Amino acid sequence: MTKEMQIELKNQEELGIKVGIKEVIKEKYHAAMDRYKRQFILMFVFFVAVLIIVILTLIPPFNDPEKRYWVTQDVLLDNYASPSLEHLLGTDQFGRDHLTRLFHAVRNSLAFGLITGLICTGIAVFLGVIGPFKGGVVDVTASFITNIALVFPSYAFIILISTILEIREWWITMLVIALFSWPWAARSIRSQVLTLKERNFIKVSKMSSLKNMRIAFTEVLPNVLPYTLLAFIIFLGGAILAEAGIAMIGLGQQNWLTLGLMLNHAVDYGWIFPSFSYWLWLPPGICLILIVLTFFIIQASLSKTFEQRKV
Amino acid sequence: MTEQVIKIEDLKGYYRGSFGVVHAVDGVSLSVNKGDIMGIAGESGCGKTSLAELITGRPIQLLHHEGGQVYINDLSIYEVDEEVIRKEILCKVLGYVPQASLNSLNPVKRIRAFILDAMRERVGTKAKNKQKVLDRVVEHFKKLGLEESVIDKYPHELSGGMKQRVVVGISSLWNPLILLVDEPTSALDVTTQQLLIETLMHLKKTGIVETILFISHDIPTLAQICSVCIIMYAGKIVEQASMDDIINNPQHPYTKMLINSIACFNPDGSAETRLEGIPGRPPDLKNPPKGCRFYPRCPSRLEKCKENYPPFFTSRTNSNPVACWLHEEVSH
Amino acid sequence: MENETLKIQNLTKIYKSGLLRSKETIGVNNASFTLYSGEILSLVGESGSGKSTIANLILRFIQPTEGKIFYEGNEIQEIPTIDYYKNVQGIFQDPYSSFNYFYRIDHMLKQAFKYTLKGITNRRKALESTLSIVGLNTEDILGRFPHQISGGQLQRVLIARALLFKPKLLIADEPTSMIDSSSRADILNLFKELKEGTTYTEGISIIFITHDIGQAQYISDRVLIMKEGRIVEEGETEDVFLNPDHPYTKNLLACVPSIYRKWEFDEE
Numbered sequence: 001m002t003k004e005m006q007i008e009l010k011n012q013e014e015l016g017i018k019v020g021i022k023e024v025i026k027e028k029y030h031a032a033m034d035r036y037k038r039q040f041i042l043m044f045v046f047f048v049a050v051l052i053i054v055i056l057t058l059i060p061p062f063n064d065p066e067k068r069y070w071v072t073q074d075v076l077l078d079n080y081a082s083p084s085l086e087h088l089l090g091t092d093q094f095g096r097d098h099l100t101r102l103f104h105a106v107r108n109s110l111a112f113g114l115i116t117g118l119i120c121t122g123i124a125v126f127l128g129v130i131g132p133f134k135g136g137v138v139d140v141t142a143s144f145i146t147n148i149a150l151v152f153p154s155y156a157f158i159i160l161i162s163t164i165l166e167i168r169e170w171w172i173t174m175l176v177i178a179l180f181s182w183p184w185a186a187r188s189i190r191s192q193v194l195t196l197k198e199r200n201f202i203k204v205s206k207m208s209s210l211k212n213m214r215i216a217f218t219e220v221l222p223n224v225l226p227y228t229l230l231a232f233i234i235f236l237g238g239a240i241l242a243e244a245g246i247a248m249i250g251l252g253q254q255n256w257l258t259l260g261l262m263l264n265h266a267v268d269y270g271w272i273f274p275s276f277s278y279w280l281w282l283p284p285g286i287c288l289i290l291i292v293l294t295f296f297i298i299q300a301s302l303s304k305t306f307e308q309r310k311v
Numbered sequence: 312m313t314e315q316v317i318k319i320e321d322l323k324g325y326y327r328g329s330f331g332v333v334h335a336v337d338g339v340s341l342s343v344n345k346g347d348i349m350g351i352a353g354e355s356g357c358g359k360t361s362l363a364e365l366i367t368g369r370p371i372q373l374l375h376h377e378g379g380q381v382y383i384n385d386l387s388i389y390e391v392d393e394e395v396i397r398k399e400i401l402c403k404v405l406g407y408v409p410q411a412s413l414n415s416l417n418p419v420k421r422i423r424a425f426i427l428d429a430m431r432e433r434v435g436t437k438a439k440n441k442q443k444v445l446d447r448v449v450e451h452f453k454k455l456g457l458e459e460s461v462i463d464k465y466p467h468e469l470s471g472g473m474k475q476r477v478v479v480g481i482s483s484l485w486n487p488l489i490l491l492v493d494e495p496t497s498a499l500d501v502t503t504q505q506l507l508i509e510t511l512m513h514l515k516k517t518g519i520v521e522t523i524l525f526i527s528h529d530i531p532t533l534a535q536i537c538s539v540c541i542i543m544y545a546g547k548i549v550e551q552a553s554m555d556d557i558i559n560n561p562q563h564p565y566t567k568m569l570i571n572s573i574a575c576f577n578p579d580g581s582a583e584t585r586l587e588g589i590p591g592r593p594p595d596l597k598n599p600p601k602g603c604r605f606y607p608r609c610p611s612r613l614e615k616c617k618e619n620y621p622p623f624f625t626s627r628t629n630s631n632p633v634a635c636w637l638h639e640e641v642s643h
Numbered sequence: 644m645e646n647e648t649l650k651i652q653n654l655t656k657i658y659k660s661g662l663l664r665s666k667e668t669i670g671v672n673n674a675s676f677t678l679y680s681g682e683i684l685s686l687v688g689e690s691g692s693g694k695s696t697i698a699n700l701i702l703r704f705i706q707p708t709e710g711k712i713f714y715e716g717n718e719i720q721e722i723p724t725i726d727y728y729k730n731v732q733g734i735f736q737d738p739y740s741s742f743n744y745f746y747r748i749d750h751m752l753k754q755a756f757k758y759t760l761k762g763i764t765n766r767r768k769a770l771e772s773t774l775s776i777v778g779l780n781t782e783d784i785l786g787r788f789p790h791q792i793s794g795g796q797l798q799r800v801l802i803a804r805a806l807l808f809k810p811k812l813l814i815a816d817e818p819t820s821m822i823d824s825s826s827r828a829d830i831l832n833l834f835k836e837l838k839e840g841t842t843y844t845e846g847i848s849i850i851f852i853t854h855d856i857g858q859a860q861y862i863s864d865r866v867l868i869m870k871e872g873r874i875v876e877e878g879e880t881e882d883v884f885l886n887p888d889h890p891y892t893k894n895l896l897a898c899v900p901s902i903y904r905k906w907e908f909d910e911e
Contacts, residue, residue, distance in 0.1 A: 588829030
């Protein structure tokens with residue numbers, strides 16, 4: 001073969017330009033952007049709105065949700081002021097500005113969802129990855145725990161716990177929700193890890209004398225990351241909704257002002273009946289629906305984006 | 312004059328999708344005589360399967376017919392309705408066994424259900440007709456050396472070779488003139504491979520099918536049954552010759568190198584000769600080169616190969632059509 | 644006779660599956676053979692004959708049910724992991740699944756230096772020399788993702804990675820079956836060169852696992868024919884392929900399509 005031919009062969013074999021991780025992300029971003037433009041705009045608007053709300057809760061006059069504008073303890077009903085320019089969403093039975101409280105509730109609900117989601121994802125990833133790689137007793141135990149948690153009547157248990165424990169601490173609600181929502185994700189991550197474990201690159205890593213756990217977390221885990229992200233978003237939305245459900249029937253925590261607690265007040269303090277103060281119970285309900293819906297749409301569009309990935 | 316059952320004129324088929332346009336079949340002309348067993352060989356990605364899909368007239372998704380004609384029994388299948396193709400051509404004239412079709416059997420249904428499903432067009436839903444078809448299938452399967460009980464089995468109860476024979480049996484049920492089989496043997500072990508090839512030969516000998524188009528990347532397998540063979544490279548036919556000529560007297564540089572790169576079992580001696588691979592890799596069909604597609608890898612290329620794609624010339628030594636400028640002088 | 648590199652004694656592997664592990668599948672059934680240094684031994688068999696199981700057993704991915712494997716006189720389970728994989732390396736059938744698509748190709752090559760090859764200081768040079776043995780350019784490979792290069796090249800990168808360890812034994816489990824014939828020949832030739840020794844490595848003994856008898860005949864010094872987990876015939880390549888003893892081997896060889904002969908089909 002002549003020198004000239006070799007050079008030409010090399011040119012012909014031009015194996016695609018060298019790309020960095022930045023370019024890959026960019027490419028993925030553009031591909032996703034093309035297809036799911038509306039969803040991405042929605043995502044953007046949602047995050048901007050959340051950011052604004054969070055910032056607002058930190059600055060006056062919105063920084064204190066307990067600030068009372070009227071203190072007339074004798075006649076409670078006097079304090080249900082309808083929406084006006086001064087109080088955009090009116091005031092509640094204690095004369096507190098309802099918009100301020102709504103901002104705090106949205107922030108706290110999201111924070112609650114975020115922490116619970118992280119705990120759930122952590123448990124799911126840990127049990128899903130460690131089982132197949134440790135094998136033996138560990139695997140059997142991990143599967144057993146997952147299966148038990150999967151069929152456990154969690155709602156009944158939550159009611160039971162709430163009635164037995166007289167405390168209404170935020171971390172109890174969080175723990176109870178976290179403990180019962182992870183199993184499905186652990187199961188799917190486990191099955192994905194089991195498939196990945198059969199791929200040859202695991203064997204290659206073993207031949208480089210890598211330890212099992214190192215293989216699990218540096219080789220296998222990155223490959224289930226997209227799925228983990230999806231699971232996290234589902235957990236996030238789910239935890240917000242679950243907390244709202246538990247709080248609304250009065251079994252939830254009382255320390256954090258969340259959307260659920262607001263809805264609970266709607267029942268307990270008679271916002272719906274007899275006072276008919278729609279400005280108090282309608283906005284938290286709408287906020288809850290919007291938040292959960294947005295997370296669902298984000299999750300759905302992300303999962304379609306990841307599905308396109310060619311492996 | 313022998314009858315031509317398939318005639319292909321300048322056929323073009325491109326894949327179109329988000330990845331761009333892939334010129335998978337790019338100007339293929341070919342005619343198949345009645346009674347031939349023709350092999351279509353080439354490496355992966357050379358357009359063998361795309362060609363087969365285009366011959367059936369209803370190519371798979373993303374593959375689009377972009378020009379040229381396919382005549383099956385003088386009927387231009389790109390000028391008639393899909394309805395006609397489905398009712399008159401497929402099964403009756405052209406039996407097609409797609410690639411990896413042995414995996415197309417539904418694992419939760421018996422072979423019987425699969426057959427009835429495939430035959431719904433012809434059979435309808437009447438119980439009497441169904442029984443007629445099944446009787447015919449049993450009779451047909453017996454000819455192929457399959458037992459009657461096969462139709463009441465589930466796919467997982469059959470071995471790979473049996474499954475493949477069932478698929479071939481179903482495709483040849485209505486005695487098509489032409490049987491088009493795409494890589495039927497590549498998933499099978501050598502022993503079952505031989506059984507399948509015997510089945511195909513049996514179909515031909517008993518006159519159930521007259522012409523067979525056999526697509527494979529495995530030239531030793533083709534050598535066992537084919538009378539003529541075409542070699543494809545990067546979406547084009549580079550050489551058409553009798554099977555013996557392809558093996559013993561290849562004319563196109565690509566065919567020469569391809570034959571030389573096969574590690575073939577020699578039952579009467581040792582494999583002493585050193586094999587030579589072909590350097591480089593096939594061109595990117597999204598952006599095929601202007602001239603001869605083998606030009607960058609060709610050891611005996613000429614200056615004009617770079618710019619002009621060679622038409623078919625008659626080979627100097629054995630008068631076979633070869634698409635190579637090296638054979639140009641002879642044709643004048 | 645030369646040194647025994649690998650000795651396998653009465654190796655049996657039974658897979659248990661199903662409810663309460665009640666269903667047994669025999670992977671390898673009482674197989675014994677010896678590999679001498681500096682030879683290419685082909686394990687030939689049809690699918691399900693247990694050839695890949697033997698590869699997995701030798702590479703310590705699974706444990707044998709019974710029997711022992713000795714590497715240079717020591718039982719392999721007793722050799723420390725790092726020492727063992729310094730000497731014994733493997734290549735697998737599917738080059739695409741041998742790479743982690745999350746990372747660049749570099750990741751897998753660098754992995755090799757992490758524990759076993761800690762001592763090598765000039766890593767770039769070591770990589771360059773092994774990549775050049777397999778006929779690849781460093782610039783073409785490093786920094787790319789696995790999907791950007793072809794199957795044949797990926798398989799060569801894997802061979803280059805194995806060579807980094809300067810192994811004495813290479814287990815090649817159907818390394819060419821997913822590769823086009825035009826690049827297959829080069830890889831077969833590469834194995835022959837590795838056996839002879841290259842600038843970077845000394846002669847390597849190779850266990851070449853294949854279902855393709857043509858390739859086995861081309862490459863190997865000795866051949867083992869396997870059927871349903873058992874070794875049915877063993878011997879020098881020419882002996883086995885020209886004068887097979889066992890009826891299974893005879894039948895198998897008769898079925899192999901070859902360009903040198905045509906099958907006789909029964910006339911009816």
